[in-house]
Amino acid sequence: MSATYSEQAPAKVNLFLHVTGKRDDGYHLLESLVCFTAAGDVLSGELRDDGKITLSITGPMAGPLSLEDTENNLVTRAAKTLQTVSGTALGADLILDKRLPIASGIGGGSADAAAAIRLLCDMWKLDLDAESLDRIALSLGADVPVCLHGKTCLMAGIGEEITELSDLPPIPMVLINPGKAVSTPEIFRALEADGYSQSGLWNTNAEFASGAALCDALADCGNDLFLPAASILPEICDVLSALAREEGCLLARMSGSGATCFGIYDTTEQAERAANLIAAECPDWWVIPTQILCQETRVLSDIGASFPD
Structure with missing residues (x-):
């Protein structure tokens, strides 16, 4: 029987996101402190020797994705790009367990594509250098390189400039999506052109022993x-209010281009209690308690202990 390979696709959270300019080709320049959480999708697969690539999508957030042509899915595109670049004659039967909301600002599709690259490099025994893998990742989307990196980092440029930072502690968080998608291009069109932030504001040498210390630094x-996204989808403000009013919330903020927001809490118990209360009050929202991935929680994830359903 063929061995089954498995790879996690953790949710990406932009702890802050500054737009620092715009290139002549229309791409915006960003600077963002990125971390990953113990909540995420899971990609698994088995080896084929005929070069064919198949993808099945299951899980609570599969929804319309399971009905669409999987040739357009980022996982399939990542697999075929990797196949072409490496020249391998091997293929794979892939299964995506979709647990993260679609188009929600936490890198779901990008994380899935990055997981496909990692999984297939292992399955196909590829020996591609980091530069080649980064080029493949960037060709698939601006968030794929940082998801391929998979650790706390400062992301800049259009997503291709990644500075690895010290691990954050396993800080408790709650992720909430109101169940509505927002268009990233529409949000960037609504951004005030004269409102660009200064770059280089984050101290890349900083280390944080607690959520409180991290939130103090993030206050600046x-x-x-956020403002253009909230003007398009006011429910984002409702989500932030729900997170902030629960006991122990140190910071509530939108991730990426939304609509998912995160709350950082003082303790795991407070995060779980907040998630339970908010989920009961707003049953149409996607609500999950989680924590920041660090070396400790990454080891737990490797044995399947840290990815909540």
Whole structure:
């Protein structure tokens, strides 16, 4: 029987996101402190020797994705790009367990593509250098390189400039999506052209022993996409209010271009209690308690202990 390979696709959280300019080709320049959480999708697969690539999508957030042509899915595109670059004659039967909301500002599709690259490099025994893998990742989308990196980092440029930072502690968080998608291009069009942030504001040498210390540092930063996103989808403000009013919330902020928001809490118990209360009050929202991935929680994830359903 063929061995089954498995790879986690952790949710990406932009702890802050500053838009620092715009290139002549229309791409915006960003600077963002990125971390990953114990909540995420899971990609698994088995080896084929005929070069064919198949993808099945299951899980609570599969929804319309399971009905769409999987040739357009980022996982399939990542697999075929890797196949072409490496020249391998091997293929794979892939299964995506979709647990994260679609188009929600926490890198779901990008994390899935990065997981496909990692999984297939292992399955196909590829020996591609980091530069080649980064080029493949960037060709698939601006968030794929940082998801391929998979650790706390400062992301800049259009997503290709990644500075690895010290691990954050396993800080408790709650992620909430109101169940509505927002268009990233529309949000950038609504961004005020004269409102660009200064770059280089984050101390890349900083280390944090607690959520409180991290939130103190984050107080001087923000998410430049929040106002245009909230003007398009006011429910984002409702989510932030729900997170902030629960006991122990140290910071509530939107991630990426939304609509998912995160709350950082003082203790795991407070995060779980907040998630339970908010989920009961707003049953149409996607609500999950989680924590920041660090070396400790990453080891737990490797044995399947840290990815909540």
